[in-house]
Amino acid sequence: MNTPARTAEPRLTSLSHGGGCGCKIAPGVLADILQGTAATPVPKELLVGIETADDAAVYRLNDEQALVATTDFFMPIVDDPYEFGRIAATNAISDVYAMGGRPIMALALVGMPISVLSTATIARILEGGASVAREAGIPIAGGHTIDSVEAIYGLVALGLVHPKRVKRNADAQPGDVLVLGKPLGVGVMSAALKKDALGDAGYAQMIATTTRLNTPGPELAALDGVHAMTDVTGFGLAGHALEIARGAGCTLHIDWAAVPLLPGVRALAAQGFVTGASARNWAGYGHDVALAADFAAPDRALLTDPQTSGGLLVSCAPGAVDEVLAVFRRHGFDTAAPIGRVEAATPGAPRLVVG
Known part of the structure; x- marks a missing residue:
């Protein structure tokens, strides 16, 4: 038989x-x-x-x-x-x-x-x-x-x-600089992949970033000027930045032009390759975010894009930025970049300002 x-x-x-x-x-x-x-x-x-x-x-x-x-x-x-x-x-x-x-x-x-x-x-x-x-x-x-x-x-x-040396997400201080360790765009790439619209180069980029261990963490924690740290994952950059802001009782300002993005993801987002999670994220916390008047829809999708195995987001004293970037570079995180700052909160003002 x-x-x-x-x-x-x-x-x-x-x-x-x-x-x-x-x-x-x-x-x-x-x-x-x-x-x-x-x-x-x-x-x-x-x-x-x-x-x-x-x-x-x-x-x-x-x-x-x-x-x-x-x-x-x-x-x-x-x-x-x-x-x-x-x-x-x-x-x-x-x-x-x-x-x-x-x-x-x-x-x-x-x-x-x-x-x-x-x-x-x-x-x-x-x-x-x-x-x-x-x-x-x-x-x-x-x-x-x-x-x-x-x-x-x-x-x-x-x-x-x-x-x-424990680095909580709630210990950011006014005057700190924000440094992001990995570029954004994994969710957008995954949406394109499901629809067979992500080329070989994009797929290779996606695998490379999602399988890179965030090994700088312990070395960063040993720096006196590093006050807070988290990793950017499912709630997107905006969501995890808000967790820092709420925990520390501060307001975070992100310079969107300085935020590193994976190659080609803004064009993919503009073509509609975004995840449902991005919209759910915005619905959940958008009321606490102030966007620049000319902030485009693809950029908002990337701001809220769920990052699988995303990068470390570090809040550090201005004088520690060079040390922080040097640690990232030693571990192969060549796109790590300062992306914003921490300020004292103003009553009634948004916790996160992006422009």
Whole structure:
């Protein structure tokens, strides 16, 4: 008796309703969900919790060490299973770096449609994640798997940081300069990719930026002039800048002309290749943003564009800018650039001004 041949597997991105950090629940909806969920009582050892929507939890172990704990997972943003695994793992580990920590190990979170994807394809996803863990110098020491309708992969990432070097997103100071480590445009590129409108060069750029570990984080945290740090992911540059502004009680000003963009993404955005998450982001926090009168629609789409495995956003003293840029350059982040400043908040004024 002949065994029926297995039908060709579908594209990974066809199995998900949204890919990468574009899967995030919209910021306004998330705020409603999290109302009243703050843990009580909070132990004094918990240095960072959920109060300012920071990148990871930080728990003080002793005078020299604090544990950084975070998790991140999402549906496919690309069709290549190995690259999907690499992107998801890079994105998850980034939150440890964003707190100033050094990763020590990870656990895998795996949800796969077993009846749709072959074990070989699923194994390639996990191999991609393991390759990034090796690059970060850590093991994937365990995890959990489920049979899921959509393909889901990510990591629980753990790291260590000196308690005095923890970099929260809420410690920016008036007078600080904002420095962005990676160019924007991953969400726009992913939208174009799903519609077969992203060329080979654009795809290569997208893979390169989303699989680059934010290794400058610990070195930046060691600089006295660095006051706050976060990474730009699913809520876009505007959303994560607002988290800094709200946490610090300040107003952030972004010079849009100085913001680095991935090659070709503004033209793609102008052609309509934008994610639904971009519009949801704006609906959730646009009331707190003041845009220049001539700010174009494609630029607003990029300002709110969900960044999968995006760059570090650093708030530092003006005198530390050269040091910050030098650290980024040493780690290969050649497009890192100053993009704005932090000012004291004015009552009733927007928290974020972009022009």
